[in-house]
């Protein structure tokens with residue numbers, strides 16, 4: 001139902017317009033009805049479907065694999081926006097295949113890329129990105145999960161938490177303290193297959209918008225050094241480069257949730273009768289709808305500016321932070337307004353706006369909370385001023 005005129009914006013090339021329209025049709029037929037299932041099996045099925053239909057190839061970049069050359073940020077954003085509009089779990093399944101394999105796409109050896117990326121792209125292997133810890137979330141450079149070298153292996157000891165796809169992933173890219181230098185310069189990344197002895201799921205975590213999530217534990221977990229991604233001590237850079245690609249796409253997902261909320265609100269407001277007219281006939285409702293549409297378009301402009309700029313090979317630290325800040329905070333307001341227009345129905349379990357209300361909340365927290373984005377934007381502004 002959403003207005004697609006934004007696809008005419010100069011940020012896009014023809015292939016993006018075709019992609020967005022084809023995916024919209026595919027998603028209507030394939031993912032819209034998957035709500036209400038157990039999340040693990042729904043997620044596995046979504047990964048298989050997205051892989052089978054070829055969409056996951058965009059999450060890992062197209063062949064030939066290698067150093068993220070194939071990553072098309074605008075395509076990733078359009079896909080996340082479209083999937084989020086249809087089904088939050090489908091967006092999650094797509095995004096995690098990209099985030100979980102991003103380090104390998106960007107910095108993996110040819111052997112690592114060969115071994116993992118085609119299986120991630122086809123949906124045969126499920127990926128996860130394990131950075132956060134109980135005492136290192138926003139302050140992630142302070143992570144404590146450690147790895148020491150023993151012969152030709154790294155031995156991992158410690159915990160990770162809030163790990164999406166935890167419990168169903170086939171492999172995890174795990175960031176560990178290896179001690180080459182203090183702080184962020186002493187961290188390395190390792191690919192840990194889910195069946196590696198010494199690795200276990202310590203706890204499954206339930207959240208308000210259910211998806212596979214877990215706390216991970218590593219005890220004497222031996223991983224061949226050939227599974228290290230990037231050089232020793234370069235893991236933090238690998239993590240930040242991966243997040244740089246996907247931060248803008250979190251904003252795109254928020255945009256998709258917001259567009260769905262506006263669609264639902266328009267539908268409801270124009271059909272719900274009260275006081276001898278429809279809800280949409282009241283100017284107070286019209287003001288809400290106008291604000292929702294304006295918030296959505298402002299966020300969309302920031303999202304696709306950042307995606308376009310990254311695809312030009314330019315830095316997007318400030319632009320991606322602005323997109324994430326504006327789109328996630330804006331979507332929360334848009335969705336809340338939609339829930340209000342639905343009245344009691346807005347908080348009834350299973351209603352699309354109720355699901356959106358739960359889905360949007362964590363996007364303001366993960367991959368850099370709103371406050372962290374504010375600090376990034378200000379830091380970049382001050383740097384520009386001094387330059």
Ligand SMILES: Cc1cc2nc3c(=O)[nH]c(=O)nc-3n(C[C@H](O)[C@H](O)[C@H](O)COP(=O)(O)OP(=O)(O)OC[C@H]3O[C@@H](n4cnc5c(N)ncnc54)[C@H](O)[C@@H]3O)c2cc1C
Nearest residue numbers: 129130131132137138139162163164362365366367369371
């Ligand atoms: C649903 C979900 C999925 C996730 N998936 C993954 C995953 O797949 N992999 C992974 O590694 N991690 C994942 N995370 C973890 C996520 O990245 C962290 O939750 C996030 O970084 C915040 O860390 P924290 O929860 O420890 O909160 P804290 O670091 O304790 O921060 C709490 C709050 O403090 C505020 N804050 C932070 N910094 C500042 C500041 N400088 N000034 C003022 N206020 C500030 C913010 O409001 C923040 O929300 C996920 C989290 C959630 C909720």
